[in-house]
Amino acid sequence: MSESNVKFKIKPWDGCPYCKELFGQPYREHIKLADIVATSTSCTRCWALVETLRRVTDVSNTVTTLVGSTWHNNTLHLGVISPGYTFETAPGYQIYIDDDRADNVAREDPVLGIPIMPRVIREMHHKPRPIEQTPERRLALAKQWLKDCLNAHDTCNADTLLYKWPYRVLDISDDTIVKLVPTTSPPPNASYVALSYCWGPTGNLCTLKENLKTHTEEGIVVSQLPPTIRDAIFVTKHLGQTFLWVDALCIIQDDDADKMAQIPLMADIYSGALLVLSAAASTTVLDGCPLSPRDKQPLPPQTFTLSYPPSSSAASDPQPSTTVTIVIEQMEHERCRALPGHWAHETFDQDPIDVLSPIERRAWTFQERFLSPRTLILGAGELSWLCGSAVCCECRAPGPDILNAAGERVFTQKYGIAQVSMSGRFGQLDIDRTYSYAWVEAVSAFAARRMGYFSDRVAAVEGVARAFQMRWPEVWKAEDYVFGCWVPLLSHLLLWQAVGEKVTEKVDRGLFPSWAWPSCGRGVDFISWIWYGVDPKLWAEVVDLRIEMNESGGFGTGRGTLTLSAPVFPARGEAFEYYNGEPGVMVKALDPKLDFVWSEPTLDDLDAPDAWKDVTHLVLLASYPYSTSQKFRPLCFGLLCLAPSSSGREKEFRRVGTVMTGRVKKDFLGADIDALFCPHNTVINLV
DSSP states (O other): OOHHHHHTOOOTTTTOHHHHHHTSSTTOOOEEHHHHHHHTTTOHHHHHHHHHHTTTSOTTOSSOEEEEEEEGGGEEEEEEEOTTOOTTTSOEEEEEEOOOOTTOOOSBOTTTOOBBOOHHHHHHSOEEOOOOSSHHHHHHHHHHHHHHHHHHOTTTTOOOOOOOOOSEEEEOOSSSEEEEEEOSSOOTTOOEEEEEOOOOSSOOOOOOTTTHHIIIIIOEEGGGSOHHHHHHHHHHHHTTOOEEEOHHHHSOTTOHHHHHHHGGGHHHHHHSSSEEEEOTTOSSTTSOOOOOOGGGSOOOOEEEEEEOOTTSTTTTSOOSOSEEEEEEEEEOOGGGTTSTTTTTTOOSOOOSOOTTOGGGGBSHHHHHHHSOSEEEEEOSSSEEEEESSOEEESSEEOOOOOBOTTSOBOOSSOOSGGGOOSSSSSTTSOHHHHHHHHHHHHHHHHHTSBOSOGGGTTGGGHHHHHHHHHHOTTTOOGGGEETTEEGGGHHHHSOEEEESSOSSSSOOGGGSOTTSGGGGOSEEEEOOOGGGTSOOEEOOEEEEEEEEEOSSSSTTOEEEEEEEEEEEEEEEEEEEEOTTSOEEEEEEESSGGGTTOEEOOEESOTTOTTGGGGOOEEEEEEEEOOOSSSOBOOOEEEEEEEEEOTTOOTTEEEEEEEEEOOOOSSOBOHHHHHHHHGGGEEEEEEO
16 A cells, blocks of 8 residues: 555544544534544444543433543543533543554554553653641641752742741641731741632631730630631641631721731732642632542543454454553533643643632732742642642652753743742843733733622732732833832733623722723733734823722722824724624724724623713824834734723813724835834823
């Protein structure tokens, strides 16, 4: 048989529409498991899938659907959505053939069509290990992770910053009573553990002005503490620690002066802790954070030998063997891959939302993990560990670290500030762009999280800002930080889009200037062309900023008038119909020379869907690409939609949304673009 015939040989499953979809685009189609079962008599790949899946699910269920694709490391990632599950919560499985032949470079078995994991990848794959049965033995592993980090992780121990202790900590050395201890003079060489948890609406025990003396002098009976705090004490003791910081008990909750003094200390409190204990699976303080039971723990991989079916082509087309070794192992679903543990060693892009852990949806807990030098996570299924040098979990032995060219540990997700690299990450880009992108990464991960009070919008990320100031004081200066933004970098930080749902039931946009990202009360995406390798041309220049902070109403709230010099031109919103009759809205420039400047707007306020009707002007912030020496075709222009401010002052506007134009169907020189936009340069005020 010629090489070309071998290359284009028809495969047994080529005519099967069902398994073709499962091995196609990532999670695009939902296929009924019953269809796969019905096709298994004529398609060997469907037959192999059914034989594999019957080990983890009821293949006779007619409601179950499958989604999947061949992904990283040449394995089939398959979601099994059975009754009671959704796409976001259904269990996922990784399926592959384990072939010991070193010379086998085939991507899939020629008869069954199941991917073959390359030997070099398999040797790097995390090795499974059983989870211990008793809490004491499980926490002994966590204690070993802590010991290894303290003794062997140069990166984690290289931080020479001196952090202030919290005003108070809990002394948990007694088995029945815990006492609130002032820390004006911490014991020599002492350390403390900080707790990160979800309060919930009711049930938390707080230190108040009226019980401060009791908590300090007489202490608190352990049995009277909420379950999550009791369990945190149990874990902290097994780690060999004496002091625990819990916000509800260590901050006087009805003392505004005490709260306002300690909010700026969050960077010190969480970065200065020996360890942060994350009650990740607990929705409220009443849930507790017990170690997960067996039915919640990750399942070990199942390995079995599968013989080719008698009807397969194996008989007519002899193979080296008529059996294969198939591995099926449970994984976090695609939407849960940021959960530290199984997938923390992967290096491809991952969704930053972990729907299994309630703590990852709360705003205040973001900085608690981000600032921590080390985090022990009590998850829905197992213990996990994060530090600046390693990620670990109970069910898998550590795999080899993946390093970049600079010798730094590769972390796809930026779990913490210790993993934010300012040196090798952005290579050829200018330093301002590097720093601004480092900040927007943190803000983008934080902004969509839920909070109880909208007035906390900036307060909940204050610790992250302080940590940036402490680590890189030559760039991040306290006097430059306002409303969640850095004034010297505003030209990079103004172009954001509001995404998702509101973070609180009530959003008071007047607490922040309209141009600052906290004002929208939703998640935000900062528009960046950074991964294209070329910076955009920035058209807006910050001329002045006048601020007036609120003395009451929330930490970090206030008014800010931003003076910009940029191309500003009249525009209006128009309603139209798409080709299918669906209604749409566009905002377009009125200057006929700028007929390419139009697009559907992204509005900032979910409660004002008709805000496009108020748009009177557009301000150009950035364009990509831009070349002075050769012709180019602009891919995109980023603009803000402006409406007159309520003051009625001339050239004073409020922001109502953004416009990102589509690709322009015309070639330009830089001089051509300048001639179109520069005559519109205007100084305006944004409020």
